[in-house]
Amino acid sequence: MESQVETGIAPRLRDLLEQLPDAALPITYRQAAEALGLSPPRTIQRVAQALEALMREDVAADRPLIAALVVSRRGDLPRQGFFDLAVAFGRFPADPAEHQAAYRQELERVMALRT
Numbered sequence: 001m002e003s004q005v006e007t008g009i010a011p012r013l014r015d016l017l018e019q020l021p022d023a024a025l026p027i028t029y030r031q032a033a034e035a036l037g038l039s040p041p042r043t044i045q046r047v048a049q050a051l052e053a054l055m056r057e058d059v060a061a062d063r064p065l066i067a068a069l070v071v072s073r074r075g076d077l078p079r080q081g082f083f084d085l086a087v088a089f090g091r092f093p094a095d096p097a098e099h100q101a102a103y104r105q106e107l108e109r110v111m112a113l114r115t
Contacts, residue, residue, distance in 0.1 A: 010053040012036055017069045028073045059089045064109035
């Protein structure tokens with residue numbers, strides 16, 4: 001049942017990320033949760049699960065990962081789960097030392113599609 005709830009969040013999250021002005025991006029997990037009107041408990045975890053669903057959709061459609069537009073408030077990078085999934089999908093190199101550069105390139109790709 002929970003996965004059905006999360007699949008309802010994913011399309012709303014994609015719409016939110018597509019509609020935000022460039023100057024407002026990237027946003028934090030908390031900002032995404034608040035914009036979607038999610039209430040505790042587990043708001044950040046639910047956003048993360050929705051982002052994983054969006055990553056799966058984007059990989060299947062051969063699009064840049066829109067999930068790159070959501071970052072942790074600590075460090076301005078997505079959480080580790082984003083990188084783990086990007087590696088699993090073959091989008092990012094396995095070497096963690098290369099993840100930050102790969103993320104910056106992915107963010108540029110996503111932003112370029114918005115114009």
